[in-house]
Amino acid sequence: MRALTEFWRDAAMPYAESRRACDSRACYRPHSHATFSIGAVDGGGSCFTGAPGGSVTLQVGTLVLVPAGRVHACNPEPGGAWSYQMLHLDAAWLQGVRAEYAGDDSAAIRIVADPAAYARFCRLNALLFSAAAAQYKEAALIEFIGAMDGAQGLRIAAGPASARCSAQLQPVLEFLRHAPGVHTELADLARLAGMSRFQLIRSFRAATGLTPHAWQLNQRINRAREHLRAGAGLADVAHGLGFADQAHFQRVFKVHAGVTPGRFRA
Known part of the structure; x- marks a missing residue:
């Protein structure tokens, strides 16, 4: 069927x-x-x-x-x-x-x-x-x-995360939330949090369930959903959110949303 x-x-x-x-x-x-x-x-x-x-x-x-x-x-x-x-x-x-x-x-x-x-x-x-x-x-x-x-x-329940780690992660979360399409090196994010790269990955996963870049990619897909609901074109969404091309955007969107962006918008 x-x-x-x-x-x-x-x-x-x-x-x-x-x-x-x-x-x-x-x-x-x-x-x-x-x-x-x-x-x-x-x-x-x-x-x-x-x-x-x-x-x-x-x-x-x-x-x-x-x-x-x-x-x-x-x-x-x-x-x-x-x-x-x-x-x-x-x-x-x-x-x-x-x-x-x-x-x-x-x-x-x-x-x-x-x-x-x-x-x-x-x-x-x-x-x-x-x-x-x-x-x-x-x-x-x-x-x-x-x-x-x-x-x-x-x-x-949500996994435990120390108050200190949560506070240190806030600058990183805010940066990634407001710049979902900007590629940023892990070392730069670690400096932003005042942590080593290992500490950042471990603390970020404990707080969110994802690594920093996986979390940022998830933010891009959620932002894409908003644009598609508003009727934006696929090429414009892909370009605006920093995907390599429309085909790359479609592949990533489908493994997060279960359908292609075109089907989601329709």
Whole structure:
């Protein structure tokens, strides 16, 4: 069966975006999103990476809730295909919703294997993809968030990082965040943090889950998503974010997003 991927976006709800994929064999590199992500396994087997103790096998009917900035990857079992749904929510919008009722704003990843929660998510996503009015979709989305904040499941806390290391890394994080397309030598980043290259790599991985350059590449892909949603051309995005050419951009984008940039934009 041919793999199928479809996206839902609505200008009336710019804080939400959803995806449905059927019989996908696409594999993702470890990555993070600027959004809060909720994934659901609809078919096949999947391996979740992002837990300090190693990978977690996800069964059909499992939900995974990933806060913004947490490095993770969900991939089909070796040689297999899987079907899934993925909902992305703007982190600031979600924080505003939760502030109204003191909801769960922790940085922990949660894995929820509850048939009722899975069924509720499927109904929500079906509504988002439907022709229903935006106000009905927003109400259902807010109601789902409140219900899931009280759901039980496996909690995967963020890895420990010392306050001193976190403070030293801030200049590097800010530099990479504001210059995602600028190539910078590891030695220059180490000097910026006042660390050796080894200390920088070890501290950066402990704090973010990625090496400095992998984290910067992830930032470039997240920025590319924003430009593509706004309708920017592929060549312009590739050039503006420092990729060697459009073909290079397409290869890197696909291993992070699971689809080509052209398919994502369409």
